[in-house]
Amino acid sequence: MHELSIALSIVDECANEALSRGSTRVISVYLKLGELSGVVEEALRFSFNLACEGTALEGSRLLIEQVPVTVYCPSCEAERVLPSIQVFRCPICETLTPEVVRGRELEITAIEIEESNAAGNNTAGELQEVAR
Amino acid sequence: MNTQPRLVEVRKNVLKQNDVLARGLRERFLQSAVYVISLVSSPGAGKTTLLERILSTLREQGLQVAALVGDLATENDAARLARARVPVKQITTGTVCHLDAEMVERALASWQLDEFDFLFIENVGNLVCPSSYDLGENLRLVLLSVTEGEDKPLKYPTIFNTADLALLTKVDLATAVEFDLDQARSNIESVRPGMQVLEVSAKTGAGLAELGNFLLSKLPNRAAVATF
Numbered sequence: 001m002h003e004l005s006i007a008l009s010i011v012d013e014c015a016n017e018a019l020s021r022g023s024t025r026v027i028s029v030y031l032k033l034g035e036l037s038g039v040v041e042e043a044l045r046f047s048f049n050l051a052c053e054g055t056a057l058e059g060s061r062l063l064i065e066q067v068p069v070t071v072y073c074p075s076c077e078a079e080r081v082l083p084s085i086q087v088f089r090c091p092i093c094e095t096l097t098p099e100v101v102r103g104r105e106l107e108i109t110a111i112e113i114e115e116s117n118a119a120g121n122n123t124a125g126e127l128q129e130v131a132r
Numbered sequence: 133m134n135t136q137p138r139l140v141e142v143r144k145n146v147l148k149q150n151d152v153l154a155r156g157l158r159e160r161f162l163q164s165a166v167y168v169i170s171l172v173s174s175p176g177a178g179k180t181t182l183l184e185r186i187l188s189t190l191r192e193q194g195l196q197v198a199a200l201v202g203d204l205a206t207e208n209d210a211a212r213l214a215r216a217r218v219p220v221k222q223i224t225t226g227t228v229c230h231l232d233a234e235m236v237e238r239a240l241a242s243w244q245l246d247e248f249d250f251l252f253i254e255n256v257g258n259l260v261c262p263s264s265y266d267l268g269e270n271l272r273l274v275l276l277s278v279t280e281g282e283d284k285p286l287k288y289p290t291i292f293n294t295a296d297l298a299l300l301t302k303v304d305l306a307t308a309v310e311f312d313l314d315q316a317r318s319n320i321e322s323v324r325p326g327m328q329v330l331e332v333s334a335k336t337g338a339g340l341a342e343l344g345n346f347l348l349s350k351l352p353n354r355a356a357v358a359t360f
Contacts, residue, residue: 002264005228036289097325108143113138114138
């Protein structure tokens with residue numbers, strides 16, 4: 001159960017990221033979670049809610065994109081998604097293949113933050129981005 | 133005051149801090165010409181017993197070896213390994229179920245790494261959490277004891293997939309517990325195609341010479357050392 005320490009890292013990282021952009025509230029966190037990351041989604045969700053308490057992420061949503069394992073099949077010379085991580089075999093030609101292309105991700109891809117316009121120090125570019 | 137939600141791209145690896153530290157450790161190991169092997173397995177698979185044998189055997193060959201050993205609470209493992217009369221340091225993790233690069237770095241602070249040929253890092257007995265943490269090691273050894281059942285690799289594919297060498301341990305008991313060695317090998321091959329598998333027994337010494345030779349082959353200056 002190392003998900004709590006991972007959740008704490010996520011909260012830290014996102015709070016800092018938000019603060020560096022002048023925001024003290026994170027609304028959502030977008031996370032890529034590879035099937036080979038060694039992290040269990042349910043345990044992470046549970047830990048995340050605990051880790052958020054009393055921080056800029058309190059009440060935030062954790063949006064997880066599960067990333068299946070993609071291997072490179074040397075016989076097909078193509079990338080293939082594995083139906084099961086118990087069998088590292090090309091699903092088409094059945095060649096055993098150890099080469100993992102994707103599926104180890106544990107990555108914060110984006111955060112949604114609450115931004116104050118009252119400060120009046122937004123650049124024109126930032127305002128345009130907010131408007132979009 | 134007017135507030136607006138705004139989506140910002142982050143793209144940050146959550147374990148980046150660990151990965152950066154691990155990269156630093158790997159660089160340091162390379163510069164000190166020490167080959168670093170970590171051991172992972174479930175609790176009770178025989179990491180400490182096997183390591184005790186390996187440490188003595190390598191020491192008797194005139195090699196300089198040392199070990200770090202991770203455990204939740206006790207220092208029993210370090211005391212056992214110290215019987216091999218090599219430098220041993222315990223990392224007591226408290227409630228943390230795995231070692232990370234920072235713990236390893238802290239434990240190594242007072243050691244002159246260039247004095248060693250091999251450094252072993254025994255992880256906390258756990259087949260799940262250690263898989264996420266790079267320790268900067270050159271080789272990750274995963275142990276599967278014959279008393280555990282052949283399907284462990286299928287139940288914990290991630291840890292087997294991140295390993296570089298698999299050891300089937302306690303093979304002296306294989307017949308008694310009706311362990312199917314071929315099935316175990318085939319399951320390991322399924323989750324980590326191409327990984328070498330050695331059969332060992334710390335009790336009878338079976339397979340230890342083969343393991344020793346495997347490790348010696350990793351030393352940059354191997355011609356200077358006899359094989360087992």
